[in-house]
Amino acid sequence: xxxxxxIPAALSVPEGENLVLNCSFTDSAIYNLQxxxxxxxxxxxxxxxxxxxxxxxxxxxxxxxxxxxSGRSTLYIAASQPGDSATYLCAAIPNTGNQFYFGTGTSxxxxx
Amino acid sequence: xxxxxxxxxxxxxxxxxxxxxxxxPMKGHSHVYWYRQLPEEGLKFMVYLQKENIIDxxxxxxxxxxxxxxxxxxxxxxxQQVVRGDSAAYFCASSPLxxxxxxxxxxxxxxxxxxxx
Numbered sequence: 617x618x619x620x621x622x623i624p625a626a627l628s629v630p631e632g633e634n635l636v637l638n639c640s641f642t643d644s645a646i647y648n649l650q651x652x653x654x655x656x657x658x659x660x661x662x663x664x665x666x667x668x669x670x671x672x673x674x675x676x677x678x679x680x681x682x683x684x685x686s687g688r689s690t691l692y693i694a695a696s697q698p699g700d701s702a703t704y705l706c707a708a709i710p711n712t713g714n715q716f717y718f719g720t721g722t723s724x725x726x727x728x
Numbered sequence: 729x730x731x732x733x734x735x736x737x738x739x740x741x742x743x744x745x746x747x748x749x750x751x752x753p754m755k756g757h758s759h760v761y762w763y764r765q766l767p768e769e770g771l772k773f774m775v776y777l778q779k780e781n782i783i784d785x786x787x788x789x790x791x792x793x794x795x796x797x798x799x800x801x802x803x804x805x806x807x808q809q810v811v812r813g814d815s816a817a818y819f820c821a822s823s824p825l826x827x828x829x830x831x832x833x834x835x836x837x838x839x840x841x842x843x844x845x
Contacts, residue, residue: 650834659732659819660771660836705771707834714784716761716821716834720770 618643620708622719629696630727637691637722639706644684648709651680651691653702654721660705664691668711696726730755732822733802734837742845747807747814749840753822760803761834762795765817774818777803810844817841 619642629635639649647668652660664673664680666689672681679692689706703721710717733752741747753760762774773787777797788795792810797803807814817839823832 648833652836657841659734659838660821660834662833662835665833707771714776715773715787717773718763718771 618646618708618710618715618717620706620717620719622704622706622722624722625720626723626725628725628727631696631698633696633726634692634694635696635724637693637704637724639689639691639708639719641687641689641708641717643708643710644687645711646684646708647711649680649682649689650707650709650716651678651689652705652707654705655702663704693724696724698726698728700724700726732820732835732837734820734840736840737838738841738843740843740845741810743811744809747810747842749805749807749818749820749842750802751805751820751822751837752802753820754824754835757822757824757835759823759832760797761821761823762803762805763819763821765819765839767816771819774805807842810842812844815842815844 621640623638650665651663654660666673666682677694682689703723705721707716707718735750758779760777763771765771775788775795776784792808794806819839821834821836
């Protein structure tokens with residue numbers, strides 16, 4: 617069974633700082649890896665989807681990388697802003713089966 | 729293109745009552761997933777459905793919970809005889825492609841928050 621871990625569980629940084637969020641998964645036989653953002657009391661917003669044939673995806677100040685061999689993905693946020701404060705979740709989609717396996721998330725606070 | 733629509737957003741039930749949660753996937757999506765999120769916990773898979781078919785219900789509790797996705801209308805997650813432990817946020821997600829070897833991107837609704845008194 618795929619297990620997804622996100623470290624740290626919580627992170628607090630001053631505005632303007634660059635930061636990296638980590639996601640690790642136990643089974644490297646994944647098809648996609650997707651990063652989401654969740655604001656309190658809200659649903660999940662898709663940020664980036666990395667397919668297994670890709671190594672990274674970029675959208676604005678966000679860059680996500682995928683290293684299947686080491687079972688790791690990182691989400692890099694450049695020049696953080698208070699509006700980036702949210703919980704960030706990663707989900708691994710295995711090659712077989714029907715589930716998307718989620719980590720427990722990293723709660724990010726960007727201090728003005 | 730409207731996103732994934734869930735209703736109700738908030739639902740309060742007393743122990744023993746029934747809860748029905750509805751989900752309309754994004755236009756063009758025929759694959760629906762239900763997830764449950766307990767306070768301070770991650771998202772747990774419940775069930776994966778296509779139109780008129782339950783593909784994977786391995787995450788569903790064996791009793792009191794059922795799900796359907798009829799040919800017409802929204803997907804329904806039904807919880808009978810609710811207990812306090814059912815209090816959680818229930819999220820629906822849709823995808824345009826099959827899971828597994830052709831897994832697509834997941835799009836989530838805003839969730840339905842069930843409170844059992």
